Amino acid sequence: MSPVVTVTRSELEGRRRALLDELGLSLEDFEALAETRTLTGHEFDVKEELDEIAFLLGE
Amino acid sequence: MSSAGEPADSLEAASAKFATAVQETLDGVLPGEREIISRRAPDLERYVVGPQDRDGVRLLVGGEPLATLSLSMYLSLDRSGTFLKTVRSDMAVKSTLDRTPLIRLDYRADMGRAPASHWQVHAERGAFSHLLARAHAVDPSRVKKPHDLSSLHIPVGGERFRPCLEDLLQFLVQECGVDSKDGWLEVVQRGRELWRHRQLRATIRDAQEETADVLRGLGWVVEAAPGVDSEEYSPTFVRW
Numbered sequence: 001m002s003p004v005v006t007v008t009r010s011e012l013e014g015r016r017r018a019l020l021d022e023l024g025l026s027l028e029d030f031e032a033l034a035e036t037r038t039l040t041g042h043e044f045d046v047k048e049e050l051d052e053i054a055f056l057l058g059e
Numbered sequence: 060m061s062s063a064g065e066p067a068d069s070l071e072a073a074s075a076k077f078a079t080a081v082q083e084t085l086d087g088v089l090p091g092e093r094e095i096i097s098r099r100a101p102d103l104e105r106y107v108v109g110p111q112d113r114d115g116v117r118l119l120v121g122g123e124p125l126a127t128l129s130l131s132m133y134l135s136l137d138r139s140g141t142f143l144k145t146v147r148s149d150m151a152v153k154s155t156l157d158r159t160p161l162i163r164l165d166y167r168a169d170m171g172r173a174p175a176s177h178w179q180v181h182a183e184r185g186a187f188s189h190l191l192a193r194a195h196a197v198d199p200s201r202v203k204k205p206h207d208l209s210s211l212h213i214p215v216g217g218e219r220f221r222p223c224l225e226d227l228l229q230f231l232v233q234e235c236g237v238d239s240k241d242g243w244l245e246v247v248q249r250g251r252e253l254w255r256h257r258q259l260r261a262t263i264r265d266a267q268e269e270t271a272d273v274l275r276g277l278g279w280v281v282e283a284a285p286g287v288d289s290e291e292y293s294p295t296f297v298r299w
Binding site: 002006040055 | 096105
C-alpha cells in the first residue's frame with residue numbers, strides 16, 4: 001500500500017514562504033503574474049506546488 | 060480513478076488505496092521507478108496523491124529521459140460527505156529541456172469560467188494567434204492572452220465523461236512514442252474499463268429517472284422505492 005504522509009500546517013506555510021521568497025514575490029504578485037503572462041517552466045512548477053499547499057491548508 | 064468509494068471512517072486508507080492504484084498503473088505502463096504517495100492535510104479530510112519526487116515521473120524515449128509527467132490528484136469528501144472524491148486533477152507533460160509544459164490535462168469540480176475538464180496545449184500557430192488577436196482587439200474580455208495558445212482550455216466531456224490517466228498514458232505511448240513496458244496496453248485498457256464503469260455508476264446516480272426509463276425500454280421492471288430522491292443532478296448534463 002502506498003504511504004500516507006501527513007504534513008503539518010507550519011511545514012506547508014514554511015514551504016510556501018520559501019517558494020515565494022525564491023521568486024522574490026508575494027502570493028498576490030505571483031497570482032497576478034500568472035494571470036498576465038505565460039509562466040516559465042520553474043514558475044509553473046512553483047504554481048503547482050502553491051496550489052497543492054493552498055488546498056491542503058483548506059484555502 | 061475518480062472516487063476511492065470508501066466510507067468516511069477510512070478516508071486515509073482510501074487515499075492510500077487510490078495512490079496504490081495510480082502506482083500500479085504507472086508501473087504497468089512505464090519503465091523506470093517512481094513512488095506515488097498520498098499527502099494528507101494537517102487538520103482536514105483532504106489528500107493530494109502524486110509522485111514523491113516533485114520533478115514528476117520520468118518519460119523515456121529510447122531509454123533517454125526527454126520529458127516528465129506531473130500528477131496531482133486532489134481528494135476530498137463528496138457532496139454526501141461520505142466518499143472520497145477527486146475534486147481536482149492536474150496532469151502535465153513537461154520537457155526536460157526547460158521544464159515548460161508541453162500538454163496538460165486538468166480537471167476541477169468547482170471550475171469557474173473554464174471547462175471542468177480540459178486540455179491545454181503549449182504550442183504556437185500563427186493563424187490561430189491571428190484569430191485570437193483580432194478577437195482581443197474587438198473586445199479584450201473575449202480573449203485575454205491572444206498570443207498564448209496554452210491559455211485556451213479545450214473542453215473534453217465535463218465531470219463525468221472526461222479522459223482518465225490511462226487515456227493520457229496511451230496518448231504518450233501510442234502517439235508520442237514514449238517507451239513502454241510489455242503488456243502496457245492491457246494495463247491501460249483494464250484501468251480505463253474500471254474508470255468508465257465508475258463514471259457510469261456516478262452518471263446513473265445523477266439521472267435515475269432516465270436510467271429507469273432506458274431499463275424499462277429494454278424489458279426490465281423498475282420501480283422507485285418510497286422515499287427515493289431521484290431528482291436529476293443537472294450540472295452533469297449542463298456544465299461544459
